[in-house]
Amino acid sequence: MRTVRIVALVGAALLAIATAAGTSAASSPKRDPRAIEVQVLAINDFHGNLAPPSGSSGVVNGTPAGGAEYLATHLRNLRAQAAAKKQYTTTVAAGDLIGASPLLSAAFHDEPTIEAMNKMGLEVASVGNHEFDEGWRELLRMQKGGCLPDGDGANNQNSCPDPKAKFRGAKFQYLSANVFNEKSGRTIFPSYEIEKFGSTRVAFIGMTLEDTPNIVTKAGVEGLDFTDEVETANALVRGLKRKGVESIVVLLHEGGFPVDASQFNACPGISGPIVDIASHLDPEIDAIVTGHTHQGYNCTLNDPAGKPRLVTSASSFGRLTTEVTLTIDKRSRDVVRTKSSATNRIVTRDVPKAADLTALVDKYTTYVAPIQNKVIGATSGTISRTNDDSLESPLGNLIADSQKADPSAVTDGKVPEIAFMNPGGIRADLLAAADGSITYGAAFTVQPFNNYVVSMDLTGAQLATLLEQQWSGRNGGAPGNWKVLQVSGITYTWNKDAPEGSKVVAGSVQVNGAALDPARTYRVVVNSFLSDGGDGFAVLAEGTNKFFGGLDIDSLATYLAAHNPYTPGPTDRIDLP
Structure with a gap:
């Protein structure tokens, strides 16, 4: 095709512009x-x-x-x-x-x-x-x-x-x-x-x-x-x-x-x-x-x-x-x-x-103002997406928490126990105004993709595979390729120097305070991009009983409204030995 x-x-009109700008064909x-x-x-x-x-x-x-x-x-x-x-x-x-x-x-x-x-x-x-x-x-x-x-x-x-x-x-x-x-x-x-x-x-x-x-x-x-x-x-x-x-x-x-x-x-x-x-x-x-x-x-x-x-x-x-x-x-x-x-x-x-x-x-700035300026919550200062040494961030924790708590992801009484958020989907720090207010526009700058939240069933064994996929397959090799998911409801320790496929420290994974059971089925929520196996997390495409909830940006807005003002907690979900 x-x-x-x-x-x-290029014609005389542009040549006239060029001459006005101080450039001439003669030169x-x-x-x-x-x-x-x-x-x-x-x-x-x-x-x-x-x-x-x-x-x-x-x-x-x-x-x-x-x-x-x-x-x-x-x-x-x-x-x-x-x-x-x-x-x-x-x-x-x-x-x-x-x-x-x-x-x-x-x-x-x-x-x-x-x-x-x-x-x-x-x-x-x-x-x-x-x-x-x-x-x-x-x-x-x-x-x-x-x-x-x-x-x-x-x-x-x-x-x-x-x-x-x-x-x-x-x-x-x-x-x-x-x-x-x-x-x-x-x-x-x-x-x-x-x-x-x-x-x-x-x-x-x-x-x-x-x-x-x-x-x-x-x-x-x-x-x-x-x-x-x-x-x-x-x-x-x-x-x-x-x-x-x-x-x-x-x-x-x-x-x-x-x-x-x-x-x-x-x-x-x-x-x-x-x-x-x-x-x-x-x-x-x-x-x-x-x-x-x-x-x-x-x-x-x-x-x-x-x-x-x-x-x-x-x-x-x-x-x-x-x-x-x-x-x-x-x-x-x-x-x-x-x-x-x-x-x-x-x-x-x-x-x-x-x-x-x-x-x-100017035209579209006027049109967007009612959407952009709507206040959805408050906090003190900036909630940062910058990772600590374990590659966990305050903003990543907030987003994961908001998706785990989103009622739109609940179906047949199955409430998500765990949430994962891909770091590439967090596009900016969450900035508060001088008075601490957070607007819809500020939240959208953080999550601009309009993904849906998707809950699904995964076994403990699949969760273990998911964690290792952060540093293997498409995400393997140099540290620049690693994609450490932001989490809610799950904690673990990983070793940067361990070989691919074995970076999670044995026995360290806990779900809401209890040891991960490989045979048990857990209810997990992610965004629709991850649900399809995006960013190299192929095991998420294998999830069963998938249920599509609302938009991820709405999860964040609802959570901030329910926790107003919001105070970031410590980054203590992902650890290094």
Whole structure:
């Protein structure tokens, strides 16, 4: 599947903007008349951060960064500079534009973020795992438009809040080369888009990480098949070559981890999936724009032929944008890698805000205020998600307690005895206002996924397996892979130095003060993501007598209201010897 977009040379209007900004075509260096230059502006992992992100999530090396109003200005300024250099330009994204979003976007099913991307001039985007947070059919609505009959704010969400303006969907094209509908055998979105720059064509292949089914709620991807990134891309290359396309860029929602995150225009000691993927993607692919790991990096990694190839990532939350300059030989129609380059640029907040984005943010800020400002409890100061040495946190304990106590998870008189919460689902500290009040907006920032709480039966033997899965299988290896669940109703001791499969200290596991009985059946509650075996906890998918309760955010809100004011207790549920 493909689409073709014709891109004209950046025109006089943008050139005028460039001149006003102090850049002129006359000052540009001489260009090779045998080549054209294409500016590719790239972002990834925006996650609905329309307002400038706060705290450590809103800085890059100490510089305040991000916010849709500033991102739009930076993108427009960069395009104006391209106009001054008589370059072509296009804007792309490598996934997770939506999902795990702040309430300003999530309360409206991320419609505001799609509208913002339309205004910013985004043209193509690969699909990330979080695009599936509300299911793949909802993602199709993000592309095509339309409103949900969600009851005008029911469950603290409201599709199309302006009765005079319907949601029209994305003007940009989502791409998903390796995501297939199992029934039709076709991709849910086009595999690639070919953009025409003068007489030269560039193909952008959109790729979702193959591991998506393991890290999103099962219902969101049911009926879909995710294929290997490398095999899928390489197969498409052969077809593109037959069509005469020589310049190819992959937009890949998978990435890596440099050892020094501050060096965002390098890739020091980079590790992670991108290293292996880059070493196997067809040498005909000229650049790889990545995402998913929320890291900023920019360098070359060798392709299978041993030749350097650009690999980039623009961090997350709109704090960086990558400017790639592709030099393309007019005769061969192929990218000249030695003359192409990339630069990650901080989206600083020292530029004027884009007025049209300000209007959009202000509109939805007004709509969200009644939801966001509702007080649901109180505490003193911040309830932290920072782990102690045993990898237990005060906020993790609170969330686990709230789910264990949630009456919506009780069925046939079976009250959950134990709760588990995945650490990756705790997205921020729980911040109280100056007067100690906790708002729904603050709670939603902590748990933005709208998972359901699910109670189930597990044997003591299965619980023992579950605990060991925190450090084995997909969660095995280096400490950075470990996923220690936050718990309620169960205590244990584990040894960091013990081998995989034997880290829990024998005889240390207790359930509400009694030793774990391998033969006994326990009632356990988790969120729906974990219930499906997410994050490598496969044994949870084996649970029986499953019962779906309410939303996890409602569990937290109800618990805080019932324990008002809330005082965090000690982190004494998980121990080290």
